Amino acid sequence: MTAVTPEAPAPAAGRGAPLVEMRDIRVSFGGVHAVDGVSVDLYPGEVVALVGGNGAGKTTLIKTLSGAHKCDAGEILINGEPRTINNPRDARALGIETIYQTLALADNLDAPTNIFLGRELRTRWGTLDDTSMEDATRKLMKRLNPRFRNFTAPVKSLSGGQRQSVSIARAEHFDARILIMDEPTAALGPAETDEVRQLIRQLKAEGLGIFLISHDIHDVFDLSDRISVMLQGRLVGTVNKDDVTKDEVLAMIIAGKKPGEVTKADLAELH
């Protein structure tokens, strides 16, 4: 195994302080080190792709940020301040929203209900204010996905792309600063994938920081600014997208070799 350098290349200048710094994060299940001393960071208006094979630990790492797992050791800084994230509520309070691979939606409920789940708008008597929630949803969707029409049908009856826009609308409505997207296009067809890519670019332009977990190397090169590669729970390295080729990233993913260390023979083996 090559030496791991947690130091990321300097991000583009003028971005200010990082939104998120995760330092030396460790998570183990039983005796297995799922995440073993990984450090990554994220700046406003930036997409950082987290890549790696199955079981590389990227989803586990990111779950410590979204509050779905606690980390055993390590430090998470949000806007430069150390924070403890024990559950999804803590994460949301810090402006962190997660869009899960499995599209964490309640299929039997409609889009407004899903968007506001856990943070319902209420009338002055404390009852649910469905009309206000539907209204807010209509306004959101007008901006995010104007073709979205089904505001009262269970989300089960929606297409994958529409369901993904419900997830994204949820993040958008609550002013997320930090977005975690776990395989956002895995369940989608080509047209819907384009729709979601467009959404990601829009959110990035609005200044959000996005962690993008993806298996799709095209997605990664198309959308991300920096790429952090993980292998067997460790960080192989973080590179600027513009400095590397797809082959070099593949070498990092598969062989755990950083761009400088990779040889022609290694590359040949990949093909």
Next chain:
Amino acid sequence: MTVPVAPPDPEVSAPQVSSPDGEPTTSGSFLRRLEIDPRLFGMIIALVVIWVVMHVLTGGTFLTPRNLWNLSVQTSVVGIMATGMVLIIVSRNIDLSVGSMLAAIGMAMAILQVEWLPQWLGLENSWTWLITLLAGLVLGAIIGGFQGSIVAYVGVPAFIVTLGGLLVWRGVAWAMASGRTIAPMDSNFSRLGGGGIDGSIGGTLTWLLAGVACAGIVVLLVNGRRRKRRYGFTQRPVWADVVLGLLECGAVLGAAFVINSYFMPPPLAREYVESQGEKYTPGMEIPFGLPIPVVIMLGVGLLMTFLATRTRFGRYVFAIGGNPEAAELGGVKSKWMIVQTFALMGMLVAVASAVQIARTDAATSGLGTLAELYTIAAAVIGGTSLAGGIGTIPGALLGALVAQSLQSGMVLLNIDAPLQQIVVGIVLVVAVALDSFYRRRVG
């Protein structure tokens, strides 16, 4: 009435125009335009068919005020419990213990009012009924909450926990009085059962209640329109709202009329009139009015509908049923929610139990045998999906009414008990089969 509005998000409110981007045009069928739940509509049709068939088969005794009045009382025990079972099943659990719990809580309430309270308060104290009922509610919440805690925090499946409860509470009910029958109930408490003159609310109050219900229906419809207009949503056509309002008010007033057409037999009528200090003349028609257990059932149904559809609690129950993971990630405290639904179920069992022991004017350890199955059947016939996430309170009440109508009809037809069970069993399976067929077609 003014409708409160959450402050609109200033960032997104700008591009909103007064005319909405509407849903697909509502040029569908009559039902679709009325926005009537087709499942609920199907059940009403089924109920009407059952009633007409029973009426014909019994040679005209089924659709009489007297029989319908009795039918409503007979439905109340299972109906009350079915409203809670909906939430239990919607959250992907089950409660098999409600029949045994009904017996245990009933025994406890009977012993309390027959053997304990008279020692301190004397016989027939006017507070006895209330203390007894409150004690039953607390006991129900404790038993239900205890079972729910095992389900939620220990992780034993609800099927097993409540299967254990089914055996345990039946045994407890027996042990509490060594199998004795405890009777008679306090006379105020007995009113909860709907027997006698003061077990009903009288004709005038019945009409008054019906009037209030109609006013409520109109207010809800008008309010709904006003809200939609304020936000510029597509409205249901005016005629549709008018038709709906007329149908609903018509049903309420019709039911009140039928109930008030059941008159007291002459001896009771004489007793009643004379107790009012008036002179009885033979031939006076004194209606019983709505029986108190039915008032309780309707009140419980209304409260539970409110809870299920208008509060966070209800919404989270449905979210857990739809996708437990999503609910948890959305910040719902699923485990505590499960404990609460079971505690609520326990309290509803206590209410049903009070009605039951008041009706029979006695408590035995055999009370509520098989009631868990009839309760689950009522919820499921009423459209509650055992897969979780889907179900309505009015549906469950209708389901209870359908099952009870079949059973009462068969009693009128002198059909043997085993055959009744066979019919109810078949109907349960057919109802669920039809429902899943419908769901596959409609999605």
